[in-house]
Amino acid sequence: xxxxxxxxxxxxxxxxxxxxxxxxxxxxxxxxxxxxxxxxxxxxxxxxxxxxxxxxxxxxxxxxxxxxxxxxxxxxxxxxxxxxxxxxxxxxxxxxxxxxxxxxxxxxxxxxxxxxxxxxxxxxxxxxxxxxxxxxxxxxxxxxxxxxxxxxxxxxxxxxxxxx
Numbered sequence: 001x002x003x004x005x006x007x008x009x010x011x012x013x014x015x016x017x018x019x020x021x022x023x024x025x026x027x028x029x030x031x032x033x034x035x036x037x038x039x040x041x042x043x044x045x046x047x048x049x050x051x052x053x054x055x056x057x058x059x060x061x062x063x064x065x066x067x068x069x070x071x072x073x074x075x076x077x078x079x080x081x082x083x084x085x086x087x088x089x090x091x092x093x094x095x096x097x098x099x100x101x102x103x104x105x106x107x108x109x110x111x112x113x114x115x116x117x118x119x120x121x122x123x124x125x126x127x128x129x130x131x132x133x134x135x136x137x138x139x140x141x142x143x144x145x146x147x148x149x150x151x152x153x154x155x156x157x158x159x160x161x162x163x164x
Contacts, residue, residue: 027054030087035076043072043086047097054090060149063130064088064095067147070123071099074145080104081142094132095149103142 029050033039044065051061068086075084081102089096127134127147134147 027090033084035081039076040069040072043068050088060095060151063149064097066130067097067127070127071145074123075099075101093151095151098144098146100139100144101142
């Protein structure tokens with residue numbers, strides 16, 4: 001059921017990724033990332049490639065790439081994971097993104113208070129800003145952080161719909 005990914009958009013040298021595709025209730029795509037500094041970029045590329053293949057509108061695709069990048073970065077920085085698992089679930093009216101780590105940091109993630117002088121700590125604020133809902137739950141071992149985005153078509157652009 002799983003197969004190594006082989007295109008340049010899907011895999012980077014030295015960073016293994018494995019994909020699982022298909023679901024009876026909408027389209028699903030999941031992939032595993034090794035803990036590596038380039039994993040957030042790889043997650044963005046995989047997300048954009050898959051969503052483009054599913055004909056998801058550009059606005060939703062860009063918002064999803066941002067959310068995946070932030071959630072994967074948090075898993076890289078705040079856990080002792082060896083593998084991070086990402087899943088995209090495309091339903092008719094929304095896109096659900098989830099990132100599961102292997103844990104090691106107690107408690108759930110939360111947005112940091114805004115501190116203009118700091119370069120880090122705004123990732124979950126961005127996730128909250130572009131998502132219709134998000135949350136976290138224990139997933140033995142580790143934590144599963146999810147976000148939902150409304151499906152927007154490229155045609156919605158002219159109606160003032162914007163992510164940021």
